[in-house]
Structures are given as C-alpha cells and as structure tokens.
Amino acid sequence: MNGIETAGREPANPSGTLPPQRQVRVLLYGDVDLNIIDGSAVWLTSMAQTWSLAGAQVDVQLKAVEDRTLLSGELRSMPGVTVWPAHPPQGRRALEPAPAAEALQKLDGQDPYDVVMVRGIRICRQVARRGAFAGRLWSYVTEFGYPHGTADSGTDTGAERWQQLGEIAAASRLMLAQTEQARAVLEAMVPAAAGRTVVLSPMVPDAIGPSTTSGTSAASNASIAPTAASAAAPGPGGPVRLVYTGKFARRWRTDQMPVIVEYLRAGGVAAELTMVGDKVQHDPEHPDWAERMRAVMATPRPDVAWLGALDRTAALEAAARADITLGWRDEELDLSLELSTKVLESCALGVPPLVNRTAAHEELLGADYPLFVDGAEDGPLEIARRIAAVRDRLPELSARVLAVAEPYRMTARADTLKTWLARIGLPGPARTQRSRPVRVVVAGHDLKFAGELVDLLTDHPDVDLRLDHWSSLHHHDEASSRELVDWADVVMCEWAGPNAVWYAQHKKSGQRLVVRLHMFELRGRWLSELAADAVDRFVTVSEHYRDLVVEHLGLAAERVSVIPNAVSLADLDRPGLPGRHHRLGLVGMVPLRKRLDRAVDLLRELHRTDPRYTLHLRGRMPWEYPHEWRKPVQREAYMDLFARLGDDPVRHAVAFEPFGADMAGWLRKIGWVLSPSTVESFHLAPAEGMASGALPVLWERPGARDIFGDEFVVQDTAAAARLILETDADDDARAARQRTARERVAGFDERTVTASWQQVLLSGL
Incomplete structure (x- = not known):
C-alpha cells in the first residue's frame, strides 16, 4: 500500500491494456481456541471456507496449540487454505494479543496480504495500536453487544469499550457486524465506524440440509445438498427429540435442559434429549455452578444422552436427527447483537430452533414464530408446554426455517465478500515498475467530502499519501506545509480557500496542483489572490457550478472538470x-x-x-x-x-x-x-x-x-x-x-x- 517502492514518473500502463487479475491473499485470525467447539470457533472454519469459495488464497494463524484436531483438522483439509500453528511463549498454550499481533505481522512481512481479517476486540485493539496493516485491516468485533459482567464481555466499562472501538474503527478498512442492529449501534456510538461497517452474518455450508429419507423432521445425513423439507411429525407415541450442542454454561441454561424432558413426560409427551459437548464454563459470579453442571451430567437418565465432544460433522449429524434444537438462554444475553451460528445451522438442517424472543431472532424467523421463549419469565415447565403445543406442526416449521437459512449459505456469503473486495478495488492491478510511488498531498481545513478521495489514494499501489490538515480555513502549520510542498509530486487542495492560495504561491516546477471548489469560496475575498495560472486543474461538483467558476475566475472551460460528490451505493x-x-x-x-x-x-x-x-x-x-x-x-x-x-x-x-x-x-x-x-x-x-x-x-x-x-x-x-x-x-x-x-x-x-x-x-x- 502506501510507501511501497515502485517507479518513476512514466505512465503506469503505456500499452492501455489492463494487467491480469491476481488472486486475493487473506490472512485470517480469530481470538478463539479451536480445541473448544463453540460458535466462535466454528465461525473461523466457516470464514476460511467462505473466503476460499470467493476465490481467495487463505492463511489461518491459530491462537492455541492443537490438543485435538476436531476443527483445525477440518481447516487443514480445505483447498486453498494454509494453517499456521500457534507458537505461544514458553509455559503458555495460547497466544495473548501482543504475541498474536507479532505473529500476524511476521507472516505479513514475508509476503504482504491484501486483507487481514481479525476477530476479537482484544486482538483488534492490539493490531490497531501498532498501526499494522494500514488500509488492509478488516476488524470483526462482536463483544460490544454483551452486557457487562458476562463471560464474554470482559471487564471494561462502557466508555472504555466505545473508546477502544473508536481506535479500532479508525485503523480499519472495514468493520464487520453480525446484524443490522449491531451495525446501527456500532455506527451510532462510534463515528469512525460509519461508512465502513458492513454486515457479515454467520454462514452455513451449502451442503448442510435435511434428509429426504428420514421419517422425522431432519436428517441422519447432514452432508447432502439442501432440498425441500420432507419432515414428518413424530408418530403416535414417538418421542420428540431435542438436542443441544455447544458449551455448558449457566447463562445458556444447560443445567435445566434435562428438566424440560421431565415436564414433557409428565404431561404425556414422550421426549428425548441429546447433549453434545464437554466444555463446562466456570462462572465467577456463581463459583459452584460448574460443579452442579458436572453433577447433572453424571446423573444417569434414560431419556438424556451425553455424547461429549464431537467433530463438527458428527455434531451436525446429531442435530439433524432431532426435531427441535435448544437455544434457551439467560435474558441478559438478549442484549447481545450477535446471530448464533448454531441457530442458522439448525435452520439449514430443517430443524426448528427454540430460542429467546429477540429483535434479531424476530427478524430472522418472523414475529409469529411459535418456538420463541421469554428468557426472563419462562422456565422448563413453560418451555415443555410450548414444545408440546407445536408437536404436530413440526413439518410446517421445518419447511419454514429451511427457507430462512438460504441467504446465509456460504456461496451467498462468498458473493458478498466479492462485492466488498470490488468496493475497495480488489483484486487490484499489480504495482508498476516505478522507482518510487507518486507523492500526493491533500490539503484543507475540512475533509468531510474527501473521504472517497483519501481512500482511493490510500489504497493505490503507486501512491504515497500525506495530509496537510489546516486547523481552520486561514490557519496552518506553515513549516509543515513547506516540507510537504517540497516533497510532493501532486497537491490537491480541498476547498479553494487560503490553502489553495498558499500552495499556488509555493508550487514547485513540474508539480501538479489540483483545486476543488464547493460553493462558498466564490464569495471569499482571498480568491482574488489565487494565482489561477498555477493551478493545473479546477474541479467542481456540478455543471452549474462549473459555469460559475469559469465566469468568476475567467478560466477556459476545459480547465474545469466536474466530479460529483461520491455516494457509497454499497453502504x-x-x-x-x-x-x-x-x-x-x-x-x-x-x-x-x-x-x-x-x-x-x-x-x-x-x-x-x-x-x-x-x-x-x-x-x-x-x-x-x-x-x-x-x-x-x-x-x-x-x-x-x-x-x-x-x-x-x-x-x-x-x-x-x-x-x-x-x-x-x-x-x-x-x-x-x-x-x-x-x-x-x-x-x-x-x-x-x-x-x-x-x-x-x-x-x-x-x-x-x-x-x-x-x-x-x-x-x-x-x-x-x-x-x-x-x-x-x-x-x-x-x-x-x-x-x-x-x-x-x-x-x-x-x-x-x-x-x-x-x-x-x-x-x-
């Protein structure tokens, strides 16, 4: 990007032909441990696969030493994906943010990447503070949506968290949010995130879908292509099969899930529950909870099966054999702005999920979805009644959730990634054979309309950009401006204010000077002092204003170009x-x-x-x-x-x-x-x-x-x-x-x- 050694002042492409497009290179890191199967860990593998489907070459830096390969093994088997193992300091099993950032910078130093996508507020903050990957950092931060005091929220106060997000956004080319609600909150609270935040929801593999041979509401084979649901309600006397996959945690209500089965059976509804996972999360506010959870797991129950940790394929197969997946959570987690990967996978399997009623879930499933629960009010008895009430509607709900999942398939998300790459000019042309980049200065007191111009120059492989930000219309650091005018090949004055007058007076031989006028400048007394002959090109935002500029300054019409203010259609x-x-x-x-x-x-x-x-x-x-x-x-x-x-x-x-x-x-x-x-x-x-x-x-x-x-x-x-x-x-x-x-x-x-x-x-x- 900026400052890369390129060459001379000759035309970058004298033949007029476009250079061949190259494969985009992506470095991917998540502040997640792939030894633990949860939504964040699954996201990392899904993200790598989606980038691969988008045609990128993907390098994944692991956070933790591999104790088992349930997920990292899946990564290593993906075409176009290279996995770099974690090498934490002696005595550690996982990288903290500082050594993780060093590892990413080391990989980038060997062969620079086009995109560095990083997930997690701690690692994003570390990378941002180092100034690493300027113009290439894509930051994915979800933690701001959690209430303080949860295991995922960290210990920062709200003010500290927003300040950190501001630092991250300012250093990022793109910010990523899981939902429209998350994007709205992020942009409202963090001005630097506005205009550069995009929605990247979790994604599910195209191959996940319901079986056409199972006589139940989902598949025993979760790897076939998605088809129209062929679910049937459990037959007379047949049990309603429930499943939970993930970590066992107090706020995820996992200790109470077996009680739902007891209430169903007490109400005359046969039911079975399958629990997948082995990670019991410690809760500092309730230090005895983990032990109680282990006691629940150790208690034999004929209607509850504890399958332990499974690889992702086996976990999906377990979910596919169910009639309903359980996503009941503590009401405090309703404040999260994330969209659960597990919920989307359940929908893709054609298995209706039972989840808390939240704005994000209503947007996904519809306000009338019958398997919403109230995290504050509903207990196992109310949930059992809700499940019993929909027992005969499971085929209808299966078809409904299957349709909901389609926009979240990996091919759809890969197409979205391609759109974002095109928006920022990737894959871009290769660097030319210049001896050095073109040195460009953008000077002005107010750069609010110059965002697209600054982004263009920041991203251009043949440009080294510097800003001369005047403190006000009439005031600047003249010594700094003199250094910049001595250094620059091109000067662009945003607004034809005293900045344009000064640079026209100090222009060097062979230097190009471009001045953009907006409107108020024509009333400025300083404009009579502008050496118009020193300006190579004037720019206005409309035809009408060009005519006024030509008349007011006595210019030849061909010296004035019309370039409208930019609008980001994609944003x-x-x-x-x-x-x-x-x-x-x-x-x-x-x-x-x-x-x-x-x-x-x-x-x-x-x-x-x-x-x-x-x-x-x-x-x-x-x-x-x-x-x-x-x-x-x-x-x-x-x-x-x-x-x-x-x-x-x-x-x-x-x-x-x-x-x-x-x-x-x-x-x-x-x-x-x-x-x-x-x-x-x-x-x-x-x-x-x-x-x-x-x-x-x-x-x-x-x-x-x-x-x-x-x-x-x-x-x-x-x-x-x-x-x-x-x-x-x-x-x-x-x-x-x-x-x-x-x-x-x-x-x-x-x-x-x-x-x-x-x-x-x-x-x-």
Whole structure:
C-alpha cells in the first residue's frame, strides 16, 4: 500500500491494456481456541471456507496449540487454505494479543496480504495500536453487544469499550457486524465506524440440509445438498427429540435442559434429549455452578444422552436427527447483537430452533414464530408446554426455517465478500515498475467530502499519501506545509480557500496542483489572490457550478472538470424500516438558505390529508454555529421560526435529532429526503437518500435539475405535497420512482467518482 517502492514518473500502463487479475491473499485470525467447539470457533472454519469459495488464497494463524484436531483438522483439509500453528511463549498454550499481533505481522512481512481479517476486540485493539496493516485491516468485533459482567464481555466499562472501538474503527478498512442492529449501534456510538461497517452474518455450508429419507423432521445425513423439507411429525407415541450442542454454561441454561424432558413426560409427551459437548464454563459470579453442571451430567437418565465432544460433522449429524434444537438462554444475553451460528445451522438442517424472543431472532424467523421463549419469565415447565403445543406442526416449521437459512449459505456469503473486495478495488492491478510511488498531498481545513478521495489514494499501489490538515480555513502549520510542498509530486487542495492560495504561491516546477471548489469560496475575498495560472486543474461538483467558476475566475472551460460528490451505493443500500414512507428527513438547517420553514410548511400541508407524516430534522442547532448565531438577522429569523413552530399543532410531529456520522443507518427509517434550499452546489443528503431507497424532493433552484433530474424537482411547497401524497398512494408509482432514483444516483457511486479523481490527479504521471 502506501510507501511501497515502485517507479518513476512514466505512465503506469503505456500499452492501455489492463494487467491480469491476481488472486486475493487473506490472512485470517480469530481470538478463539479451536480445541473448544463453540460458535466462535466454528465461525473461523466457516470464514476460511467462505473466503476460499470467493476465490481467495487463505492463511489461518491459530491462537492455541492443537490438543485435538476436531476443527483445525477440518481447516487443514480445505483447498486453498494454509494453517499456521500457534507458537505461544514458553509455559503458555495460547497466544495473548501482543504475541498474536507479532505473529500476524511476521507472516505479513514475508509476503504482504491484501486483507487481514481479525476477530476479537482484544486482538483488534492490539493490531490497531501498532498501526499494522494500514488500509488492509478488516476488524470483526462482536463483544460490544454483551452486557457487562458476562463471560464474554470482559471487564471494561462502557466508555472504555466505545473508546477502544473508536481506535479500532479508525485503523480499519472495514468493520464487520453480525446484524443490522449491531451495525446501527456500532455506527451510532462510534463515528469512525460509519461508512465502513458492513454486515457479515454467520454462514452455513451449502451442503448442510435435511434428509429426504428420514421419517422425522431432519436428517441422519447432514452432508447432502439442501432440498425441500420432507419432515414428518413424530408418530403416535414417538418421542420428540431435542438436542443441544455447544458449551455448558449457566447463562445458556444447560443445567435445566434435562428438566424440560421431565415436564414433557409428565404431561404425556414422550421426549428425548441429546447433549453434545464437554466444555463446562466456570462462572465467577456463581463459583459452584460448574460443579452442579458436572453433577447433572453424571446423573444417569434414560431419556438424556451425553455424547461429549464431537467433530463438527458428527455434531451436525446429531442435530439433524432431532426435531427441535435448544437455544434457551439467560435474558441478559438478549442484549447481545450477535446471530448464533448454531441457530442458522439448525435452520439449514430443517430443524426448528427454540430460542429467546429477540429483535434479531424476530427478524430472522418472523414475529409469529411459535418456538420463541421469554428468557426472563419462562422456565422448563413453560418451555415443555410450548414444545408440546407445536408437536404436530413440526413439518410446517421445518419447511419454514429451511427457507430462512438460504441467504446465509456460504456461496451467498462468498458473493458478498466479492462485492466488498470490488468496493475497495480488489483484486487490484499489480504495482508498476516505478522507482518510487507518486507523492500526493491533500490539503484543507475540512475533509468531510474527501473521504472517497483519501481512500482511493490510500489504497493505490503507486501512491504515497500525506495530509496537510489546516486547523481552520486561514490557519496552518506553515513549516509543515513547506516540507510537504517540497516533497510532493501532486497537491490537491480541498476547498479553494487560503490553502489553495498558499500552495499556488509555493508550487514547485513540474508539480501538479489540483483545486476543488464547493460553493462558498466564490464569495471569499482571498480568491482574488489565487494565482489561477498555477493551478493545473479546477474541479467542481456540478455543471452549474462549473459555469460559475469559469465566469468568476475567467478560466477556459476545459480547465474545469466536474466530479460529483461520491455516494457509497454499497453502504447505503440497506433494508428499510417499516413505515418509512411517512417520515420526512431534512439534514441540516443552517444557514437560513437551507429553508427549514419550507419543510415545516410541507408537513403542515401533508397533515391536512394524512396526519401520519412526521418530520425528522437531523443536524446541529443554529446556536451551535457561533459564526451564524452572531448574525442578528439569522438569530432573529430562527427564533421567530421556532416560536411559530411551538404554537403550531404539527409540533408534535417534528423530531429534532442530533448530528451523527451514521447517515446510512438513519436513512433506513426515512422515506423522503427534503432539499428545500434556495442555493446548493450539490447537496449530498438527497443523493444519499436516493441510494438508500428513499425519494428526494427538491425545490426549484439553479442546477438542481442537472444533478437530480426533472422527476424530483418541484416549484413550491404545494407541489411537493402533491408529489408525496400521489406517490405514497400508489405502491407501483413509488417503486417506479425508487428505480428512477437509483438509476440517477448510480453516476455518483464512489467507484465511478474515484476513477474520475484518478484521471485528474494521476494521469500522465
């Protein structure tokens, strides 16, 4: 990545042909012990197999010395997967985070990887603090969803945990979350995670499926391809077969599971329970629990079989012979934002799982799923009654859960990995034969719109990037800037502020200077001091603004390129929340030209027909911008507007929501993104809304139609209300407009925009 020795200033690809694509190399590490079969350990083997299916070459560094090969043996048998054994310090059997990070860095030093995927907050934090694998680290952290005090939560306070996650996110190319709920929490609490967090649910092998020969609800052979379920309910007098696989732990209620069988039999329902596993987890809050669990295991019961530790295939076969899998847990674990691999495997087998009712489980199985239990209220008796009530519905439930599992198959997850690789430009071109990388400086006081540009330059194999971050519009460390201008081949000034004036004055011979203007710069007094002839290329975000720049600076039109603000279609395309089409969103209300008054007038107009509409105002309040609040006209206008809103009946339908980086998560609930401004150079919020499945409404202003098209531009507030009401009254009309919006916004996709930036910045170097 940055700083890799490449060569010269000649064209990287003079023939114009694309270099051959290469195989992506992945280094995978999980802070898990493969000697213990649990969901986290199974994840590591599944992740390696999924990467292999995606066409990657995978190296897996083990954490622990192999005492047994139930899972590590499976890893070693996978094509395209290499397993590196653990070599912990003397007297240890497993790697702690620091030596684990050293082992990963040693492997990477031998032949650098394209992706380093690491799971676990302790190891992710260690890698992040070392600054290792810049631009290549994919961090998978699930622990933040656990309540404090559980065995999986660690001892950090909440504030410490969020601070650690912030450090990890800032060092990561991608953050991985198991569910949409987990992504929403992570992005809301950790600003650095917004825009770089993706959902990677657990995955199940394609081959896991129900038997077509078994006369019960699942298979005796768990390795055949998935088929339509052919389950039958247990026959008259036949037992309901229950199974639990995993660790034995207090919060997993494993000591009480045999009691469920006793209650079923007492109620006249024959039942059997199979328990798979041998790891009894110590509970520091209940030090005698482990001994009680062992006593339960040692007590002979004709209806309970303890099979001990099995390899993964045998464990799946045991689950496949059951009618129901048990996933009953302590209510505190309902706060976890993880999705259990065991639950997904049970579904893939066509065996209905009994699980706690949580938001994640409802999203997976449906709110009406009959095998939900209440972790706080339900005991073995209530659970036995629930099982008895569904005894005759097991074939129906088997078919239902089998369909649920399909999107979680490994081939589907492998396709997802390929999408993410393409998003970040992998597999990328090989490095050219330059003697050194192109040295690029990005300079500016506010880089919030330059994220895609910084990512492009960070990831480019022929670029060494440095940032000159000015402390304010007018202030910078001049000594540092002088060092950078002496070092750089290319300087890109974000905003045509005093930074552009300074770099134009200090430009070196043969150096390339690119300046991007947004809008306010044309009103800046400093712009008259800009040596425009020293600028090789000006960039604006719209055709309309290009025309203004050409006129204002007296430039030839060919010296100004139009590159729109980038929108990440991959990040913004998330499932919408119920009822979103009745929610209007306005992002930013400062300065006055944002026209908050028009948004309130629109809400009032809509309420005349349908009072279900609400207005969500996201952003900082006017008094949070001192330079605006000091202006008497601005301050009085806002005070008058808020006073009128306070007396208006629609005030109950207006929500003021704080500024945050998690726009993609917020847009899931928004159906209409408003752009009532009188002036905008681009306006990113409606474009992001279009990518998210929301629809934009733009009041007529110069340049709006050029960017967003005629379909979503209205003359006034009454026309905006008509557009919304007519669209929401017709599902087909809304779907058609959503398709139009997505087609329109495709031209703003980050990959298209970064290709344009590469041409402007690096062409001919």
